[in-house]
Each structure stands twice: as structure tokens, then as C-alpha cells.
Amino acid sequence: MILYKKRSKYKYNLRSDTKYSTNLDVENPADLGFLAITSAGELTIRKGYSWDGPSGPTLDTKNFMRGSLVHDALYQLMREEILPQSARKRADEILRDICRECGMSKFRAWYVYQAVRLFAAYYAKPDLLQAP
Numbered sequence: 013m014i015l016y017k018k019r020s021k022y023k024y025n026l027r028s029d030t031k032y033s034t035n036l037d038v039e040n041p042a043d044l045g046f047l048a049i050t051s052a053g054e055l056t057i058r059k060g061y062s063w064d065g066p067s068g069p070t071l072d073t074k075n076f077m078r079g080s081l082v083h084d085a086l087y088q089l090m091r092e093e094i095l096p097q098s099a100r101k102r103a104d105e106i107l108r109d110i111c112r113e114c115g116m117s118k119f120r121a122w123y124v125y126q127a128v129r130l131f132a133a134y135y136a137k138p139d140l141l142q143a144p
Contacts, residue, residue, distance in 0.1 A: 026057060046060050
């Protein structure tokens with residue numbers, strides 16, 4: 013038997029390390045190489061990490077990049093079952109908050125948040141597949 017994951021192409025590749033304090037209590041801290049999270053919720057995303065950027069009918073603007081990076085990393089940790097599905101709301105709030113910190117308008121950050129709350133649950137679900 014093999015275990016595998018289906019992947020699509022990524023648009024962006026991180027060229028410098030970044031950290032973000034999520035304020036999540038993490039029961040199972042983990043280090044996946046390009047991505048790590050501590051028990052105190054300190055997220056580290058390392059140079060070389062790839063992500064697909066903002067999703068949906070939106071523009072990939074500079075004030076969306078950091079938020080999409082952290083959000084995609086948190087969703088990956090949920091797919092990997094390192095974070096529970098209950099962390100999704102906090103991940104979505106973090107996306108909104110970072111976008112605001114980076115200069116996104118309140119209205120756009122609000123509708124980005126509403127969109128991920130309504131349509132993004134599928135992308136946080138575990139995605140491990142198996143075949144004989």
C-alpha cells in the first residue's frame with residue numbers, strides 16, 4: 013500500500029523565512045521542514061515554501077500576499093491533521109487581520125473573510141489518499 017496526496021501547481025515560492033504568532037494552543041506541535049508550529053502557536057514558514065496565493069475571484073495584490081501565505085500554511089496544517097478543524101475560524105480571522113495590517117481596505121478584508129468562511133472548509137479537510 014502507498015499513501016499519497018494530489019497536488020496542484022503553486023503560484024508563489026517564499027524567498028525568506030517568516031513567523032507569525034497565531035494565539036492557537038497546539039496539542040501536537042510539528043515541524044514539516046518548510047512549515048512548523050509550536051505548542052504556543054508560533055508559526056514558522058521557511059524559505060522555499062510554496063503556496064497558491066489568494067484563491068477565488070480576487071486579485072493577487074501585495075496587501076493580500078502575507079495573509080494568503082499564513083492562511084494557506086494554517087490550512088495545510090489542518091489538512092495534515094496537526095491542527096484540528098476547529099482552528100479554521102481562527103485561521104480565517106488571521107487572514108482578515110493580516111490583510112488589514114498590510115493596508116487592505118476594511119470592506120475588502122471583510123468580504124475576503126466572508127468568502128473563506130462560506131466556501132473554504134473543503135480546503136482544510138484532511139487529504140491523505142491511499143492505494144494498494
